[in-house]
Amino acid sequence: MGMSGFLSGVCVCVGDKSLVECVSATLEPGITALVGPSGAGKSTLLKAIGGVMDFKGDIVLGRSLRELSPQEQALQRAWVPQSTHLPFAYTALDVVAMGRLPHDDAEPGARRLAADILASLDMNGLANRLFPTLSGGEKARVMVARALAQLHGVRGGWLLLDEPTSALDIANSMLLMDVVARATKSLDLHTLVVLHDLNLAAQYADSIWMMSHGRLLLEGSPNDVLTPDAIYMGFGVHAQILRGPDQIPAVFPIRNLERSHDVVAS
Numbered sequence: 001m002g003m004s005g006f007l008s009g010v011c012v013c014v015g016d017k018s019l020v021e022c023v024s025a026t027l028e029p030g031i032t033a034l035v036g037p038s039g040a041g042k043s044t045l046l047k048a049i050g051g052v053m054d055f056k057g058d059i060v061l062g063r064s065l066r067e068l069s070p071q072e073q074a075l076q077r078a079w080v081p082q083s084t085h086l087p088f089a090y091t092a093l094d095v096v097a098m099g100r101l102p103h104d105d106a107e108p109g110a111r112r113l114a115a116d117i118l119a120s121l122d123m124n125g126l127a128n129r130l131f132p133t134l135s136g137g138e139k140a141r142v143m144v145a146r147a148l149a150q151l152h153g154v155r156g157g158w159l160l161l162d163e164p165t166s167a168l169d170i171a172n173s174m175l176l177m178d179v180v181a182r183a184t185k186s187l188d189l190h191t192l193v194v195l196h197d198l199n200l201a202a203q204y205a206d207s208i209w210m211m212s213h214g215r216l217l218l219e220g221s222p223n224d225v226l227t228p229d230a231i232y233m234g235f236g237v238h239a240q241i242l243r244g245p246d247q248i249p250a251v252f253p254i255r256n257l258e259r260s261h262d263v264v265a266s
């Protein structure tokens with residue numbers, strides 16, 4: 001049985017600027033894609049759940065975040081930021097093994113587990129490469145591998161991923177999301193993943209949260225959320241919804257010809 005997770009009236013402010021306004025939602029086991037336009041507050045909300053940004057309201061991951069020590073939080077919740085800068089001479093394997101630090105079995109099981117996880121992401125060849133020499137996409141995959149190492153053996157934990165596929169090609173995006181989906185299922189994780197690619201969200205997410213201007217605009221299944229009206233409301237873009245295999249929705253944005261004429265004319 002997974003631990004229940006929900007957000008209750010979560011607000012995040014910096015100075016007098018409100019970045020996230022009163023978000024309440026239940027985080028179910030499975031993959032939830034967090035979508036919305038740039039600046040909507042997706043990363044900020046993830047940081048609040050990730051324990052790196054102050055918030056008002058309550059975030060409950062089994063217990064209220066406020067009652068959990070940083071180590072207790074790290075034993076059940078992994079957060080992968082949009083980009084990671086590690087200037088030290090750690091290898092990819094070292095970085096993934098660091099995910100075990102909150103656990104007691106840090107060595108030597110950690111390195112074996114880290115190697116297995118890298119192999120499952122098709123990255124055995126990178127294990128001994130120094131992290132700063134990896135490409136953006138390779139770094140992203142190593143950081144997801146580290147989060148999976150951190151949550152290995154945890155049932156019902158929370159996996160928070162901020163645009164993990166933004167630097168990946170389509171094949172590697174799908175490979176990474178397949179690994180995330182497998183880990184989510186086998187560990188009964190609550191996975192919240194920020195995705196800009198709505199079609200990737202449609203294929204992998206059990207539910208979608210759409211944010212706009214700091215608020216949670218819509219939540220529901222991909223079929224419920226990915227409608228022309230919702231996409232216009234969230235992004236201001238006209239779109240057609242096509243159907244892929246198994247009737248999975250695919251978003252086809254319609255180019256605004258008037259706008260392109262204006263740009264050429266100006």
Ligand SMILES: Nc1ncnc2c1ncn2[C@@H]1O[C@H](COP(=O)(O)OP(=O)(O)OP(=O)(O)O)[C@@H](O)[C@H]1O
Nearest residue numbers: 014017018019036037038039040041042043044045
């Ligand atoms: N520390 C901060 N101080 C002031 N403004 C901030 C701070 N952090 C974020 N913001 C602003 O809050 C808004 C939400 O930012 P956030 O990074 O959460 O958006 P996002 O939805 O993740 O966007 P993107 O898709 O571009 O990553 C943005 O306008 C951003 O500039």
